[in-house]
Amino acid sequence: xxxxxxxxxxxxxxxxxxxxAYTMARQGLTVLQLERGEYPGSKxxxxxxxxxxxxxxxxxxxxxxxxLERHLVEQRFWLMDDTSHTGMQYRxxxxxxxKPNRYTIIRAQFDKWFSRKVREAGxxxxxxxxxxxxxxxxxxxxxGVRTDRAGGPIYADVVVLAEGVNGLxxxxxxxxxxxxxxxxxxxxxxxxxxxxxxxxxxxxxQGDEGCVIEAAGTISRSMAGLAFLYTNKExxxxxxxxxxxxxxxxxESPYVLLDAFKNHxxxxxxxxxxxxxxxxxxxIPEGGYKAIPQLFGDGWVAxxxxxxxxxxxxxxxxxxxxxxxxxxGEAIIEIKGRNQPMIRRNLALYKTMLDKSFVVKDxxxxxxxxxxxxTNSRNFFMTYPQLMSQAAQNFMRVDGTPKIExxxxxxxxxxxxxSRWGLIxxxxxxxxxxx
Amino acid sequence: xxxxxxxxxxxxxxxxxxxxxxxxxMRQGVPTIINPYDLFALEEALRLRGAHGGxxxxxxxxxxxxxxxxxxxxxxxxxxxVLLTDRCFAGSDTLATSFALSRAIVRIGETFGAPDIVxxxxxxxxxxxxxxxPGIAKRLGLLQFTYVAKIxxxxxxxxxxxxxxxxxxxMQMLKSxxxxxxxxxxxxxEIRRGSLDDALRAARxxxxxxxxxxxxxxDLTKCGLRGSPTVVKRVFAPTTRAEKATQIDMTDKTQHxxxxxxxxxxxxxxxxxxxxxxxxxxx
Numbered sequence: 001x002x003x004x005x006x007x008x009x010x011x012x013x014x015x016x017x018x019x020x021a022y023t024m025a026r027q028g029l030t031v032l033q034l035e036r037g038e039y040p041g042s043k044x045x046x047x048x049x050x051x052x053x054x055x056x057x058x059x060x061x062x063x064x065x066x067x068l069e070r071h072l073v074e075q076r077f078w079l080m081d082d083t084s085h086t087g088m089q090y091r092x093x094x095x096x097x098x099k100p101n102r103y104t105i106i107r108a109q110f111d112k113w114f115s116r117k118v119r120e121a122g123x124x125x126x127x128x129x130x131x132x133x134x135x136x137x138x139x140x141x142x143x144g145v146r147t148d149r150a151g152g153p154i155y156a157d158v159v160v161l162a163e164g165v166n167g168l169x170x171x172x173x174x175x176x177x178x179x180x181x182x183x184x185x186x187x188x189x190x191x192x193x194x195x196x197x198x199x200x201x202x203x204x205x206q207g208d209e210g211c212v213i214e215a216a217g218t219i220s221r222s223m224a225g226l227a228f229l230y231t232n233k234e235x236x237x238x239x240x241x242x243x244x245x246x247x248x249x250x251x252e253s254p255y256v257l258l259d260a261f262k263n264h265x266x267x268x269x270x271x272x273x274x275x276x277x278x279x280x281x282x283x284i285p286e287g288g289y290k291a292i293p294q295l296f297g298d299g300w301v302a303x304x305x306x307x308x309x310x311x312x313x314x315x316x317x318x319x320x321x322x323x324x325x326x327x328x329g330e331a332i333i334e335i336k337g338r339n340q341p342m343i344r345r346n347l348a349l350y351k352t353m354l355d356k357s358f359v360v361k362d363x364x365x366x367x368x369x370x371x372x373x374x375t376n377s378r379n380f381f382m383t384y385p386q387l388m389s390q391a392a393q394n395f396m397r398v399d400g401t402p403k404i405e406x407x408x409x410x411x412x413x414x415x416x417x418x419s420r421w422g423l424i425x426x427x428x429x430x431x432x433x434x435x
Numbered sequence: 436x437x438x439x440x441x442x443x444x445x446x447x448x449x450x451x452x453x454x455x456x457x458x459x460x461m462r463q464g465v466p467t468i469i470n471p472y473d474l475f476a477l478e479e480a481l482r483l484r485g486a487h488g489g490x491x492x493x494x495x496x497x498x499x500x501x502x503x504x505x506x507x508x509x510x511x512x513x514x515x516x517v518l519l520t521d522r523c524f525a526g527s528d529t530l531a532t533s534f535a536l537s538r539a540i541v542r543i544g545e546t547f548g549a550p551d552i553v554x555x556x557x558x559x560x561x562x563x564x565x566x567x568x569p570g571i572a573k574r575l576g577l578l579q580f581t582y583v584a585k586i587x588x589x590x591x592x593x594x595x596x597x598x599x600x601x602x603x604x605x606m607q608m609l610k611s612x613x614x615x616x617x618x619x620x621x622x623x624x625e626i627r628r629g630s631l632d633d634a635l636r637a638a639r640x641x642x643x644x645x646x647x648x649x650x651x652x653x654d655l656t657k658c659g660l661r662g663s664p665t666v667v668k669r670v671f672a673p674t675t676r677a678e679k680a681t682q683i684d685m686t687d688k689t690q691h692x693x694x695x696x697x698x699x700x701x702x703x704x705x706x707x708x709x710x711x712x713x714x715x716x717x718x
Contacts, residue, residue, distance in 0.1 A: 004635075039466075039503075108466075126634045128510070151631035193452065277452065 006032045008332060009145055009156040010123075011131045011169060013040035015318045016304025016325035017162030018114040019058050023329030025123035029336065032154060033123050034147060036130040041111025044164075045189065045282035046318055047230055047237055049212065050105045054319040058326050059117060063099065067109040069232040070210025071100035074203070078266070080217035080227075081389040085266045096209065104210050104230045104237070106191075134159060134173045134300070141343060142173075142299030158299055158332055158342035162325060165283045165305040175300065176293040181248055182374060183287030183308070185225070187241025188254040190262075192274035196234050202270055203231055214315065217385030219261050221252055224377035226315070227261050229270065236271055238262070241284060243374060254281065284317065285310040286374075289367035295354065296347040301328045309359055313366045320359045327353045368433040379426060383417050436489035436551040436591060438480040439540055440513070441571065442473040444497050444504035445561045453672045469504045472556030474511075474626040475619040479586060480554050481512050481627065487591060490514040492543055492550075496524055496535055502642050509637035510629045516640065517543060521647040526660030529562065533570025534657045539650045540575060552596075553616045557582060565618070572616035579616040580609060584623050589613075 010021040013035035025031045037043035049072070055062050074091035095101065119125050135144040135153045144155035161170050165184065170176045203211040213229040220227070225242030240257045247254065261267060285291065285308040292309065295302050303309070304321030311320060331350035332342070340346045354360050373380055391410045414423060446465045469477075480491045493508040495501050496519040505516035519539045527535065544550055553575070555568035565581070572579035585599040587608065594613045599606055601620055629637070647658060656662060683696055702709040 042466075124635065124638050126631075126638055129631070129634060147631060149628065149631040149634060154631065275452070278450075 004154075005144075006030045006154065006156040007336065008032075008158050008160060009034065009154065010160040010162055011145065012162035012164055012304075012306070013037070013111065013115055013118075013125065013127075014044045014162060014164060014304060014321065015111075015114075016306070016309075016321035016328075017160065018111065018118050019322040019325030020160045020162060020303055020329040021118045021123045021125075021325075022058060022114070022121050023326050024332060025118060025121035027329075027333045028122070029333065031118075031123035032156065033118060033125045034129045034131050034145070035115075035125065035127045037127060039112060039127055040115035040125070041108040044107045044111050045280045046107050047189070047228055047239070047315075048105050048107050048110075048318065049230065049315075050103045050110065051316065051319040052099065052101050052103065054322045054326075056099075058322060066113050067105065068208075069104040069106060070205070070208050071095065072102040072104065072212055073205070073209045074211040076211070076213045078213060078215035078217070079385040079388050080215050080219050080264065080266065081386045082218055083265060084389045084393065085215065085217070085264075086385075086388045086392045104212075104232050106232060106235075106237075131163070131169055134169065136299075140298060142297070157336070158301065158347070160325075160328055160332075161300060161302040161306045162304050162321075163306050165285055165308075167302075167306045170293075170302060170306060175297060176302070179283070179285075180287070180291075181245035182243060183285065183291045183370070184244050185241040185284040185286045185312075186244050186247060186254055186281065187239055187284055188258050188279070188281045189237060189239030190258065190279045191232075191277040192236045192238065192271050193234060193277045194236060194271070194274045198273070199231050199234070199236065205231065208233075215261075216381060217389075218382055219257065219264065220377075220381050221250065221257065222378045222382040223247065223250060223252065224374050224381060225257075227257075228315075229267065235277060236274065238267070238271065243286060243377075244283070245374075246377060284312070286312045286370060288312060288370045289360070289363040290370070292360075292363070295351050296344065298344045298347075299342050301332070301347055301350050303328045309363070311362050311366070313369050314362070316362075320362075323357060323359050324354060327357060327359075365435075366433065372429055372433045376426070379418065379422075387414055387417055436483070436487050437548045438483060438489065438491045438552045438554060439543055439550040440473070440477050440480045440491060440493045440508070440554040441536055441540075441568070442477065442493055442495050442504060442508060442556070443470045443559050443561075444468070444495060444501040445470045445559055448560050467500070467503065469507055470556055470559045470561075472558060472560070472619070472621055474556075475621055475623050476554035476556050476617070477508060477511060477513065478624045478626045479617075479619050480552070482624065483552070483586065483589065484514075487589060489551075490547070492517060492547060494519065494536065494539055494543065496520070496527070496532060496539070502644075505642050506637050506640070509640050510634050511626060512629045512633045515547065515643065517643045517645060519645050519647075519650055521658075523647050523655050523658045526663060527658065528663035528665035529564050529566040529570060530664060531658055531662035533567045533574060534662060535647070535650070535652060536567065537571045537574035538652045539645065540571065542645065542649075542651045545651075549614070551591075551613045553577060553614070555616065555618045557618050557620055568616060568618040575616070577614055577616045578611045579618075580611070581618045582620050583617050584620050586617070 007029040008024050008031050010017045010033040021031050021033045073095040077088045078085040130148045131145045132148050133146040134142045137143045142159050144153045146153045163169050210231045215227045220242050223242040223246035227240040229238040240261050295307050303324040309320040309324050310317040328350050331353055335346045394406050394410050444467050447468045451465050484491050491513045492515045493513045494517045509516055558565035580598050580600055582601045583598045584601050587597040589596050596613055597610045600609055
C-alpha cells in the first residue's frame with residue numbers, strides 16, 4: 001500500500017508527458033510520472049524534427065544542454081516516380097540564426113535529457129513501470145492507477161494520459177475508442193551511420209547545418225504515404241509511412257517500401273556506404289481534427305498522440321504533443337490554485353485553452369484534408385507524381401521534337417490520366433481543403 | 436547481516452558499434468546496463484537478506500553517470516548505493532580497480548557496518564577478465580569462492596557458509612568461515628522485479644558518492660592510469676570470413692552412421708587431424 005497521494009500522475013514519458021510533468025512539477029505540484037520503457041525515450045520513435053518555439057515555451061534555455069543534432073537550413077520536397085524525382089527546394093542562410101527554428105534530434109537521447117529536466121523540476125519518475133489500470137471512486141472519477149509492479153494502487157487528484165498513439169490504457173478504461181485503420185499511419189524508419197564529414201559533403205552542409213528531404217510519389221505504391229530523410233550529426237534517419245488501412249488493402253509490407261526507397265536512384269547515393277544502426281516502427285495519428293477523441297473527464301485528461309493531436313499535412317506531431325502537455329499542466333495548476341476538484345466540469349478548462357492554441361486551430365484548418373487525400377490516394381500518390389516526372393523530363397530532354405508538340409503531349413498526358421473535369425475538381429477540392 | 440555487492444556499469448554489448456573507419460569502439464550514445472553477471476550476485480544477496488535479515492549495499496566505481504546503474508540496483512531492492520567516483524580513477528585496469536574497491540569496502544564497513552559477504556559477478560562483459568573479484572578478496576584478506584552455483588547454507592552464529600562451486604570437471608561443496616567473497620555464476624537465479632515501493636524509494640534515494648579521499652584512499656599512485664600496469668597494444672575488429680557449410684544428409688542413418696560420416700567429412704577437410712589423432716591413440 002502506497003500511503004502517499006500525488007497531485008498528478010502522468011502516464012508516459014514522451015514529449016507530451018514530459019511537457020505536462022515538467023510544467024506541473026515546476027509549479028510545485030507533486031508529480032509522479034510512470035514510463036514503461038527501460039528509460040525515457042527507449043520506446044519513443046520519431047523522425048525526428050523538433051520545433052524550437054514550442055520547447056522554448058516550456059524550457060526557454062533548452063539550447064544550453066539539450067542534445068540537438070543539426071539545425072535545419074534546407075528543406076527539399078520531392079515528387080518521385082520509380083526513376084526520378086521532381087523537386088522543390090528551399091535553403092536559406094536566415095536559418096543560421098542565433099536561435100534556430102528547427103532541429104533534428106534523436107529521441108532516445110533527447111527524451112533522456114527532457115526527463116532529467118522533469119526530475120530536476122521535482123517530479124518522481126519511475127521507468128519500467130507499466131500502468132495497467134485506472135482506479136476510480138464510487139462516482140466514477142479517476143483517482144489513481146495500478147501498475148505491473150507489486151504494491152499499490154497509487155492515488156492522485158488527476159491522471160494525465162500521455163501514453164502515446166495506441167492509448168491502450170484509455171481504450172481499456174473506455175475513455176476512447178480503438179484506433180481506426182484509416183486514421184493512423186504505420187511508419188518504419190532506419191538510422192544509418194555515416195561520418196559527419198561525409199554527411200556534410202553529400203548535402204552541402206557546414207558545421208551543425210542540417211537538411212531534410214520529404215518525398216511522396218510512386219514509392220508508396222499508390223497508398224497515401226510519405227517518405228523522409230533527415231540528417232543527424234553522424235547518422236541519417238530515413239523512413240516511409242502509409243495509412244494502415246491502405247497497407248491492409250494492398251497487402252504491401254512496410255519494409256519492402258523502405259527497401260525500395262533506400263534503393264531509389266535519388267536516395268541510394270545519399271546513404272551509400274552507411275551502416276544501419278537501428279530500425280524501428282511507429283504508428284502516427286492521421287485522422288486530423290475529426291479524429292480527436294474526448295480530451296478530458298472526471299479526474300483525467302489526454303494529451304499528445306494519446307489525444308490524436310498530429311498535423312499530418314505539416315508533418316508536425318511532437319510540437320502539438322509538447323504544447324498540449326504544457327497546456328494540460330497549466331490548466332491543472334490553475335484548477336488546483338482555485339482549490340477546485342479535478343472533475344470534468346473544471347478540467348474542461350484544458351479543452352478551452354487548447355482550442356485557442358495553434359494546436360486545434362491548425363487541425364481545424366485542415367479538417368477536410370485527410371478525407372480528400374486518403375480517398376484519392378491513387379491520384380495523389382501515383383498518377384500525379386508520374387505525370388509531373390514525365391512533364392519535367394519532356395521539358396529537359398532535347399531530341400529535335402518541336403517544343404509545341406512537347407507541350408501538347410504533356411497536356412494530353414494529364415488530360416488522358418485524369419480528364420479535364422478530374423483535374424479541375426482535384427485542384428478545387430485541394431484548394432478548399434487547404435483554405 | 437550486511438552484504439556488499441560490487442557491480443559495474445557496462446555498455447550494452449548488443450548495441451555497441453565499431454567505427455567503420457577507425458576501428459575503435461563507439462561508446463558515444465551507446466546505452467549502458469548493469470553488467471548482466473552482476474545481477475546474479477545482486478539477486479543472491481537479496482535472497483540472503485530475505486532469509487537472514489540485514490542490509491544490501493551496492494557499490495560501483497565509475498563516472499558520475501554510473502549513478503544510473505546504482506539507482507537501478509536500488510529499484511531491484513538494494514538498501515543502499517555507494518558510488519566511488521573521482522577523476523583520479525580514470526583509466527583503471529583490474530589491479531587499480533580492485534585496489535580502489537577494496538578501500539571503499541573498508542570504508543563501507545566503518546560507516547555502515549562490517550560486511551559478512553562481498554559479492555561480485557563472475558566477470559564483466561566488457562573486460563571479461565574475472566580478476567576484480569579475486570583482487571578485492573586478496574586485498575581484504577577474505578576467503579573467496581569463485582564460480583558459485585548455489586549457496587547451500589549459512590550459519591550466522593557459527594559464522595560458517597557452505598557453497599556449491601563449479602570447478603573443472605564437476606561441482607565442489609565447500610565450507611568456510613565468514614566473512615568471505617563470492618563471485619556468482621550466471622543462470623543461478625533470476626533477478627526479481629522490485630515492488631512499487633522499491634521503485635519509489637530508488638527514484639528518491641540519495642546515492643552516497645565518495646571521492647578517493649572520502650573513501651580513505653591516500654596512495655594515489657595505485658589509482659587510475661598510474662596504478663594500472665596493463666597496456667592495450669592494439670584494438671582491432673576481427674576480419675569476417677565466409678566458409679561454405681557442407682550439408683550432410685541425416686535421413687535413414689543410425690547414430691553411429693551419422694557420427695562416422697561426420698568424422699569422415701572432418702578428416703576429408705583436415706587430413707592432418709586424422710594423422711595426429713591416430714598417433715595420439717585417439718579412436
